[in-house]
Amino acid sequence: MQPPVEPPDRPSPDRPSVLTPAQARALFRAGAEPVTTAGWCQGYAQANLLAVPRDIAFEAMLFCRRNPRACPLLEVTDPGDACPHETAPDADLRRDLPSYRVFQYGRPVAEVSDATPYWRDDLVAFLIGCSFSFETALLGAGVPVRHVEQGRNVPMFVTDRPCVPAGRLAGPLVVSMRPMPPEAVSAAVAVSELFPAMHGPPVHVGDPAELGIVDLTRPQFGEPVEFAPGDVPVFWACGVTPQAVLMAARPEFAITHAPGKMFVTDRPDSFTPA
Amino acid sequence: MQPPVEPPDRPSPDRPSVLTPAQARALFRAGAEPVTTAGWCQGYAQANLLAVPRDIAFEAMLFCRRNPRACPLLEVTDPGDACPHETAPDADLRRDLPSYRVFQYGRPVAEVSDATPYWRDDLVAFLIGCSFSFETALLGAGVPVRHVEQGRNVPMFVTDRPCVPAGRLAGPLVVSMRPMPPEAVSAAVAVSELFPAMHGPPVHVGDPAELGIVDLTRPQFGEPVEFAPGDVPVFWACGVTPQAVLMAARPEFAITHAPGKMFVTDRPDSFTPA
Numbered sequence: 001m002q003p004p005v006e007p008p009d010r011p012s013p014d015r016p017s018v019l020t021p022a023q024a025r026a027l028f029r030a031g032a033e034p035v036t037t038a039g040w041c042q043g044y045a046q047a048n049l050l051a052v053p054r055d056i057a058f059e060a061m062l063f064c065r066r067n068p069r070a071c072p073l074l075e076v077t078d079p080g081d082a083c084p085h086e087t088a089p090d091a092d093l094r095r096d097l098p099s100y101r102v103f104q105y106g107r108p109v110a111e112v113s114d115a116t117p118y119w120r121d122d123l124v125a126f127l128i129g130c131s132f133s134f135e136t137a138l139l140g141a142g143v144p145v146r147h148v149e150q151g152r153n154v155p156m157f158v159t160d161r162p163c164v165p166a167g168r169l170a171g172p173l174v175v176s177m178r179p180m181p182p183e184a185v186s187a188a189v190a191v192s193e194l195f196p197a198m199h200g201p202p203v204h205v206g207d208p209a210e211l212g213i214v215d216l217t218r219p220q221f222g223e224p225v226e227f228a229p230g231d232v233p234v235f236w237a238c239g240v241t242p243q244a245v246l247m248a249a250r251p252e253f254a255i256t257h258a259p260g261k262m263f264v265t266d267r268p269d270s271f272t273p274a
Numbered sequence: 275m276q277p278p279v280e281p282p283d284r285p286s287p288d289r290p291s292v293l294t295p296a297q298a299r300a301l302f303r304a305g306a307e308p309v310t311t312a313g314w315c316q317g318y319a320q321a322n323l324l325a326v327p328r329d330i331a332f333e334a335m336l337f338c339r340r341n342p343r344a345c346p347l348l349e350v351t352d353p354g355d356a357c358p359h360e361t362a363p364d365a366d367l368r369r370d371l372p373s374y375r376v377f378q379y380g381r382p383v384a385e386v387s388d389a390t391p392y393w394r395d396d397l398v399a400f401l402i403g404c405s406f407s408f409e410t411a412l413l414g415a416g417v418p419v420r421h422v423e424q425g426r427n428v429p430m431f432v433t434d435r436p437c438v439p440a441g442r443l444a445g446p447l448v449v450s451m452r453p454m455p456p457e458a459v460s461a462a463v464a465v466s467e468l469f470p471a472m473h474g475p476p477v478h479v480g481d482p483a484e485l486g487i488v489d490l491t492r493p494q495f496g497e498p499v500e501f502a503p504g505d506v507p508v509f510w511a512c513g514v515t516p517q518a519v520l521m522a523a524r525p526e527f528a529i530t531h532a533p534g535k536m537f538v539t540d541r542p543d544s545f546t547p548a
Binding site: 054057058061062065068069073076078079124166167274 | 328331332335336339342343347350352353398440441548
C-alpha cells in the first residue's frame with residue numbers, strides 16, 4: 001500500500017524531509033518543536049545561531065575567523081537586524097527557529113520557542129554552518145546516519161581541545177559524533193570534505209579519549225545514540241562550540257539556537273559564501 | 275657581461291626582487307621608501323593595511339566580508355597588537371611598511387615612514403591581499419606587467435560601483451589597472467583566478483567608462499602607466515578601496531599603507547587563509 005501523498009500546500013511535520021525551508025520555518029514560528037531538525041528539508045543548508053551584543057561582535061567575528069572548522073560563517077547581520085538577507089531574506093531570526101537558549105553571564109537562563117521578547121536592538125547574529133547540511137550527501141554515499149535512523153538529536157561533546165581565543169572569547173571545541181561502520185569512514189570523510197562551510201571533514205575518527213571525551217553515552221548536548229555492532233565513532237567540529245565558549249567566557253548576554261534545533265536557510269546544502 | 279651577484283647577507287634595494295620579506299621589512303624600517311613594492315620579494319604575498327579603532331572594527335570586518343573581491347582578509351590582529359602573528363610573526367606593523375597614511379575624519383592628515391607615533395592601543399589591523407602578489411605568476415605566464423617594466427607605481431582608480439555597506443562604512447570600489455595585449459588577457463584571467471585571496475580575477479576588461487573611469491592618464495592613486503600599442507586596460511579590485519571608504523564615511527581615525535607601498539608578508543604569494 002502506498003503512503004498517502006502530502007499535497008505541497010499542506011506542509012506537515014510528518015514528512016519533514018520534503019518540506020521547503022519556508023514551510024519548516026512557518027511551522028517553527030507557529031510553535032512546532034521537533035527533537036531535532038536533522039533530516040528536515042533535505043538539500044538545504046542548516047545553520048547554528050549566535051547572537052551577541054555589538055560590543056562583543058568584533059571578538060565573536062574574529063573568533064569565528066580564527067576557528068573556521070568549528071565556526072564557518074554563512075552570514076553576519078547588521079546590529080539590530082534580525083533578517084538574514086543573504087541566506088533567507090523572508091525569515092525572522094527571532095522566531096523562525098524551533099528553540100532558543102538565552103545566556104546571561106555564561107549561564108543559560110531560558111529556553112524558549114520565540115526569542116522576540118529577549119531580542120535586543122544591539123544584537124548581531126552570526127549564522128554558522130551545520131553538519132546536518134551534509135547528511136543527505138552522507139546517505140547518498142551509503143553512510144548510515146544513526147541519529148536520524150533512531151529519531152534522536154545528534155550527540156555533542158565538549159572536548160579538551162582549546163579553540164584559538166579572540167579577546168574575551170575563549171573555550172573548548174565541541175564536536176558532534178556519528179557512529180558508522182569502519183568501511184563507511186572513507187566515504188564520510190570524502191563527502192564532508194566537499195562541505196567546507198558545514199564544518200568540512202571530521203576532526204577525529206576512533207578513540208574518544210583522544211579528544212578528552214570520557215563517556216560516549218553521556219553527551220553534553222543532544223542525545224546519546226545507539227551504536228550498531230562494529231560501528232566506530234566519527235567526530236566533526238560543531239557549531240555548538242560558541243555555546244561552550246559563552247559558558248567559559250561569560251559575556252553579559254547572548255542568544256543561541258537550542259543544540260540540534262537549527263535555522264533552516266533557503267540556500268542549498270553545499271552553500272559556500274564568497 | 276654578468277651582473278654582479280649580491281651576497282645574500284648584504285640585502286640591497288638594487289635587486290629588490292630577490293630580497294626575503296624580512297630583508298625588505300628591515301630596509302623599510304630603516305627608512306627606505308621605494309616608489310612601490312611591486313616586483314619586490316618575488317614569490318611572497320603582499321598586503322594592504324587598514325588599522326581602525328576597536329569601536330569600528332566590527333563594521334570594518336563586516337565590510338571586508340561583504341566585499342571579498344576588494345577586501346580579501348589575510349589576517350586580523352587583536353586590538354593594540356601590532357604583530358601579524360599569522361603572516362609575519364617577526365614584523366611590526368607600525369614601522370615595517372615603506373609608508374603610511376594617517377586619516378582623521380576621512381582626511382589624510384599625514385604621510386609618514388614610521389606610524390609608531392600615531393599608533394593607538396585600540397587599533398585593530400586588517401591585512402588585505404594585494405594584486406602585486408600574483409604579478410610573478412603573470413610574468414611566468416607571459417603577461418607583461420607595464421608598471422614594473424616602467425619602474426612606476428600601479429595606477430588605481432575610484433569607480434562608480436558602490437561597495438556593499440556595513441554600518442557606517444560605505445563607499446566606492448577602487449580598482450588597479452594593468453594594460454596588456456588583448457592576447458594576454460585570457461592568461462591574466464586564468465592566472466589571477468588562482469589567487470582568490472589576492473583579489474582573484476579581473477572585475478572588468480576593456481572600456482574604462484563601464485566603471486565610471488573618465489581618464490586613464492589621471493589615476494586617483496599611484497601613477498599613470500604607458501600603454502604599448504594595442505594594449506587594452508584590465509581592472510582588478512584593489513585593497514585601496516578601504517581608503518576611498520574612509521574618505522566617504524569619515525570615521526574618526528585610521529592608519530593605512532600608502533597606496534602601492536605594501537606590507538610584505540612571510541607567506542607564499544598564493545597564500546589563502548583557512
